[in-house]
Amino acid sequence: MIKTAVLGFGTVGSGVVELIDRNRGPVERRVPEGIEVKYILDLRDFPDSPYRDRVVHDFNVILEDPEIRVICETMGGMEPAFTFSKKALEKGISVCTSNKELVAAHGPELLQTAQKNHCSYLFEASVGGGIPIIRPVTSSLAPENITRIIGILNGTTNYMMTRMEKENLSFDEVLRQAQERGYAEKNPEADIEGHDACRKIAILSSLMCGKNVRYEDVPCEGISRISMTDVAYARAMGCAIKLLGVSERSPEDGTFYVRTAPFMVPSSHPLHSVEDVFNAVFVHGNLVDDLMFYGRGAGKFPTASAVVSDLLECALQIGSTIPVRWTDEVMQLSDPAQKKGRFFVRVPAEHREKAAELFKGCASVSAPEAPTDETAFTTAPMTEAAFEAAVAELGEVRSRIRLLEA
Ligand SMILES: NC(=O)c1ccc[n+]([C@@H]2O[C@H](COP(=O)([O-])OP(=O)(O)OC[C@H]3O[C@@H](n4cnc5c(N)ncnc54)[C@H](OP(=O)(O)O)[C@@H]3O)[C@@H](O)[C@H]2O)c1
Incomplete structure (x- = not known):
């Protein structure tokens, strides 16, 4: 049996615990030894839960138990999720998480810590909930x-x-x-x-x-x-x-x-x-x-399904790191002002002619429910900078929305 702990018995965490019980068949097809949730860390006690005997309040109980080789962090937020994840990885315990806030802020550091300590940091549930995308x-x-x-x-x-x-x-x-x-x-x-x-x-x-x-x-x-x-x-x-x-x-x-x-x-x-x-x-x-x-993209079981899928991968790779290439070197993004695209724009009717002059090649659009005191159009492709300059010259714009090209 691979023993795990779930940090945070809320929507996703309770889903993880229940899923492991409910889908024992599929779980054991992937990890034949089976998975057991030995601990549930939470602030509360859950006296009515069938899993109440596994609830602990001190993270060190989990950290100091040599049987725990993988944990699921489903607490959310930055702290103490970051400290708990880091401490676990430093001890060679793999961490699977649904916590996008933490992954977006500290992903590279936690991945590096995992690599140094021959364990894994996986975060399938952090984007798109139940959708496999990571x-x-x-x-x-x-x-x-x-x-x-x-x-x-x-x-x-x-x-x-x-x-x-x-x-x-x-x-x-x-x-x-x-x-x-x-x-x-x-x-x-x-x-x-x-x-x-x-x-x-x-x-x-x-x-x-x-x-x-x-x-x-x-x-x-x-x-x-x-x-x-x-x-x-x-x-x-x-x-x-x-x-x-x-x-x-x-x-x-x-x-x-x-x-x-x-x-x-x-x-x-x-x-x-x-x-x-x-x-x-x-x-x-x-x-x-x-x-x-x-x-x-969310919900108890869809998100738990993604966490458990990571848990199973970690359980199969104990003692090694599942590689995820994401270094801490900051990626310089291109200047968004130079990005070209088309825009949908609504302006007061009195700006109609000036708008046609400023947004050369624009095409007017109408809608049955549109207010009569305005005009709307889509622009020709132009940079964001040129668009903003034209808007500044026009003065008042009621709305502008980018168009996604098909
Ligand atoms: N819900 C979704 O559908 C979904 C989908 C994708 C990703 N996520 C992400 O998954 C994470 C968890 O979301 P959730 O919706 O399951 O949240 P939740 O229902 O609020 O569950 C979090 C649980 O962690 C407990 N907790 C908080 N701080 C703790 C601490 N210091 N020690 C021990 N337990 C602590 C909370 O206890 P208290 O209630 O007593 O504070 C609660 O039981 C978040 O990062 C969220 O963004 C959620």
């Missing part, structure tokens, strides 16, 4: 030159944008609905301002280039400024507005462009049909061409 990028697609990753990486915001589109509800109404259904936190800032998706695209970008793409360096914009009018225009244009994490490697010089922002996604793009809490990651490799990974 292992495909680091392992299955190893011979590829991955040139683009575009992801719907946050289920809360995708749910909100889908409901705004389908039910004609305002941003505040869908946020309330998402909170009532348990899809959005009481403090939804990390989701709606794009920080969560930004951390995930930074992790994927780091794995694409093998260096450290710091999420603080990634331009990040959320969905809080998207209105019902924007959604009406998107519908009329055959698009859906989605919060995307985008990462592109320049074929010319290998530099990286990374951004998190809402985009108009045309119906011809496979990401257009990804609705509600579902996530999807669209990957382009130079040999394999286009791939799309789709599934539940």
Whole structure:
């Protein structure tokens, strides 16, 4: 029996413990010795849980038990998750985690610690919940030159944008609905301002280039400024507005462009049909061409499934390191101002002529529900810098959203 400990008996951690019991067959097909959860670390006691006898409150009990060779960190947050993970790895105990915040901030350091101590640090559940995406990028697609990753990486915001589109509800109404259904936190800032998706695209970008793409360096914009009018225009244009994490490697010089922002996604793009809490990651490799990974980006069992898949891999590789190439060398990202693209723009009607002069080659768009005191158009391809300069000259812009090219 391989003995493990689960740190944090919340949504994901309880899913890990239950899954190991419930799916014993598949678990033992992969690891014939079987897996036993010897300890559950939490602040609370869970007197009604069938697993109450395994609950401990002192991490040192786990750290000092030589039988524990792998732990699952499902506590979340930076501390004490970072210290516990680091201490475990220093003792040669592998760590599997769902904690994207910690992975985005300390991934390279924890991977290095694992390597030095002949154990592994794996984080499949940190991006896309139950969707296998980390292992495909680091392992299955190893011979590829991955040139683009575009992801719907946050289920809360995708749910909100889908409901705004389908039910004609305002941003505040869908946020309330998402909170009532348990899809959005009481403090939804990390989701709606794009920080969560930004951390995930930074992790994927780091794995694409093998260096450290710091999420603080990634331009990040959320969905809080998207209105019902924007959604009406998107519908009329055959698009859906989605919060995307985008990462592109320049074929010319290998530099990286990374951004998190809402985009108009045309119906011809496979990401257009990804609705509600579902996530999807669209990957382009130079040999394999286009791939799309789709599934539940969160939830107790989908996320636990990804943690346990890492746990099984670690259990099979005790005493060695499962390689993940992600060094602490900071990846310099290309200047986002020089990135070319098209934009959807809404301006007050009195700026119509000036806008046509400033945005040469723009194409006007209309929507049945659009206010009569404004005009809307899509620009020709232009750099972000040229776009911002034209906006500054125009003065007032009601809304601007990037277009994703099909
Ligand atoms: N939920 C999802 O669908 C999902 C999906 C993908 C990734 N994740 C990530 O997975 C991680 C866990 O998420 P979750 O939703 O399972 O969170 P959760 O339900 O809040 O569970 C966390 C658990 O850890 C416990 N805990 C917190 N600090 C602790 C400490 N110092 N010592 C021992 N136990 C401690 C908490 O106890 P208290 O409740 O008493 O504080 C709670 O039981 C997060 O990083 C999250 O971002 C979650």
